Amino acid sequence: MIASIRGPVLSAGAGWLVVGVGGIGLRVEVPSGRVSQAVPGDEVALHTSLVVREDSLTLFGFRSEDELALFGLLIGVNGVGPRSALGVLSVLAPADVVRAVANEDAKPFTQVSGIGPKTAKLIALSLSGKLSGIAALAGGGDGAASAAPAGDAAAETADAVREGLVGLGWQPQAAERAVDDARAAGAPEDSAGLLRAALALLQAGRPGARGAGR
Secondary structure, eight states: OOOOOEEEEEEEEEEEEEEEEEEEEEEEOOTTTTTTGGGOOOOEEEEEEEEEEEEEEEEEEEEHHHHHHHHHHHTTTTTTOOOHHHHHHHHHHHHHHHHHHHHHHHOOGGGGTOHHHHHHHHHHHHTSSSSHHHHHHTTOTTOOOOOOOHHHHHHHHHHHHHHHHHHTBBBBHHHHHHHHHHHTTTTOOHHHHHHHHHHHHTTTOTTTOOOOTT
């Protein structure tokens, strides 16, 4: 695992750098518009993630640990690959991602090429509850609002997951039933866990659950 690299930029292009490390030039895919502003001769230090595929080894590099952490979380979302995750971090700063997820606002993610409304909603829901450490790194300011009572928080989470499922194409009644059943079965109380549990019930094959034309 290559966790970080430091060295001079040997060449650069749109979304990539070649960094000299110990006499070897390593090509690193980087967020466009920030890291890729480096020019040959600049010294860079990058936190990296090596993504291994059957036919490729691709190194992704980031200026900060919070960008790297967000990249790891994003590629864990169903339907979001490394390129799409890199696209998110090219368009949105870490603080923007934290804010969008905290506000359950999927719209900022639709600015990324290749991410449609349904995937954007899935990102916002899946990352909920996972960004507390990143919020601190990203300068979360006064942080989240004061904590709500546990019952209110659970109800708000359930409502958000229901809305997310409808946004993904499920019928409102089916979404509500799946969320209620998942909660009754002891599903996790965070948005991502409850979403996974409800989706598992829906995908078990309830007739008429999907909206027309889906």
